[in-house]
Amino acid sequence: MPIETKLQIERIASWLSQSVDYMEAQGVVFELRPEINSMVLARLAQKTFGEKSLGLILLTRHASERNEAALLLAKRLQLRYQVIDLGRPAEELVNIFPDAPQGQLLSRLNMAVLYQSAAAAGYAVLGTLTRNDWEIGNFTKYGDGAADLFPIVHLLASELQVIAKHLDLPDFIVQKPSAATQPSQHFTTRQLEDYLTGELARVPRDVQTKIQQAQQEALHKKLPILHQSLLEGLGVKETATEEMQEAYDKSIEALTLISKAITSDQYLEDILRLIVMVTAEVMNSSVCSLWLLDEKEAVMRLRATQSIDSEYLKDRVLRVGEGVVGKVVAENRPYVITNVLTDPYYKEKDLAKRMGLVSMLSVPMRVKERVIGVINCYTSHPHAFSDLQMNVLTTVANQAAVAIEKTELMVQTKVIQEELERRKLIERAKDLLMKRFQLPGEEAYRWLQKRSMNTRKSMREVAEAVILTMEG
Known part of the structure; x- marks a missing residue:
């Protein structure tokens, strides 16, 4: 795995852990769907919280194929999951509000179930929005746009694909565009990402205007996410x-x-x-x-x-x-x-x-x-x-x-991790010196210190050189 990708995964996991601790929650819950956003989030939650991460597979009658795929993925990736049948309540909602967009109704029903499940377990709710979603309002207000934490909201769809690949997600998930990564009727995903990353020369002026309009129209949706009051x-x-x-x-x-x-x-x-x-x-x-x-x-x-x-x-x-x-x-x-x-x-x-x-x-x-x-x-x-x-x-x-x-x-977390890694390397190098030259532990350590002073290199660099030489 490239170092940059590994660091980004670790950074998100660290932020997630600290944020959940700050909220005094016991774990996390999220909707489990066979889409890249949801599956990356599931893997990150699994990596960070283990058995205290729960994916909900929310069944509806019109999405049986999607439900089956989510179930297979959960078993394949050994994710902790729970299946909840929303077929009947979903139908009743549609009957009560026949003129309302069905997608919005179901999204808000799903979010209500997520929050109720979270409340029962003392968990925090995770949202699946990416930066693509966020910038142009590609989410339902009070539906999939509502959650306690949005761990991947800073990631572009293309960045999410890189992370998905290195989290060992199946190729059909990595390559399959979710609703968030599919092109808008006014601009493509590539144009949106070029615009967001400042590559304006690649984006026609009229397309820039359309993206700006989409951002402006999305402001009212962002309100509940940023600050409810x-x-x-x-x-x-x-x-x-x-x-x-x-x-x-x-x-x-x-x-x-x-x-x-x-x-x-x-x-x-x-x-x-x-x-x-x-x-x-x-x-x-x-x-x-x-x-x-x-x-x-x-x-x-x-x-x-x-x-x-x-x-x-x-x-x-x-x-x-x-x-x-x-x-x-x-x-x-x-x-x-x-x-x-x-x-x-x-x-x-x-x-x-x-x-x-x-x-x-x-x-x-x-x-x-x-x-x-x-x-x-x-x-x-x-x-x-x-x-x-x-x-x-x-x-x-x-x-x-x-x-x-x-x-x-x-x-602080990164500094502590680096110090622990440094100590592990020095200890490993010391053990190799002890075995190779039959040296006592203190003498092997002093050898590393002296080598560090003579070469004007850090103890870590000297330890890495010893390990490379003796194990390579």
């Missing part, structure tokens, strides 16, 4: 004002970007820069800054800003309780300033005056009730921040906090 929190009603609707649309875009970052292979610094950039855009802010809490030293450190001012970019540290940032952390609540030059808590008045900063909104970044950082937004003119803007920034800040925490956990 966003509309209520923003105060957006059916009679929403133009300002509210614009704020809502921008919030959705920001949350979409930040949500994708959670499962991406970006490093923490890249994610922090992404957060301040999209936040500044959402808030129409002249400067946005992000501070993270160093719990050991009880200080706040400036970690990211989209400002290009050299003075603002300097490393800065504030104690918890010190200045506006320290106050927001200590009190765990937002703080609004009409004019930073007259506010008693604002410390850097000379810098603000030189940069033309006037009003400020500072909100805590929370994971559950724990504050991990602060996001600040400034305007270059006197501004009264509305409740709507407060709610927008709070929602974005909390989503960003989850992205940051998950990324740090993944980094």
Whole structure:
């Protein structure tokens, strides 16, 4: 298996494990269908949770061939599964709502069954959306577009095929396009993926416009996935004002970007820069800054800003309780300033005056009730921040906090895994030296250390060379 593919599989499995732990769930449940999305998800769940992963085969009378294929695959791959017959309830639903699209009705029925099964077992529900699905709204709102976690939503259909192949899925699953990978009537899968990866020269202008339209039309579907309470929190009603609707649309875009970052292979610094950039855009802010809490030293450190001012970019540290940032952390609540030059808590008045900063909104970044950082937004003119803007920034800040925490956990996990691997290699090399030269363990280890110092190579590199030489 190529290293990149192996790392991606391990990264998704690690994120899944940490996310389920964070939710305090006991395992995962998902719909099992003979399609690439579902089968990749099943394999990842099996790899991560073993017997605590459950695939539901939901029987309906019009899909007997699909049901049989799902059952055969579950047995072939030794997946834990449960068969539930939805034939009768599905027919009753169709009779009750004869004018409703049958596909949507069944999708919502399936999701209700998934959630009920999850609730009974204390499991989390996994969704099968890929990036192709997500970007153009190729899912049913409150149906297959509803789940607790979407482990493959950052993957393009072509990337999913590579992973499917290396998870030992049958060729007919790897090659068979699912509903998500089939071409739209307006553009092909290849055109969509070229557009999403920035290869715009390969995509005709009229096709780009159609993809953008599909993305725009999909926004309302993404709302339940990103933040169930966003509309209520923003105060957006059916009679929403133009300002509210614009704020809502921008919030959705920001949350979409930040949500994708959670499962991406970006490093923490890249994610922090992404957060301040999209936040500044959402808030129409002249400067946005992000501070993270160093719990050991009880200080706040400036970690990211989209400002290009050299003075603002300097490393800065504030104690918890010190200045506006320290106050927001200590009190765990937002703080609004009409004019930073007259506010008693604002410390850097000379810098603000030189940069033309006037009003400020500072909100805590929370994971559950724990504050991990602060996001600040400034305007270059006197501004009264509305409740709507407060709610927008709070929602974005909390989503960003989850992205940051998950990324740090993944980094820690990777470091631990690398250290364990290093120790295994050194131990193996030491055993080979002991057997080959009849050396005591301590002497064999000192030989590796000395070789490392003399060659200016790491202990791991020396160990790998010894293993290659003696076992090769």
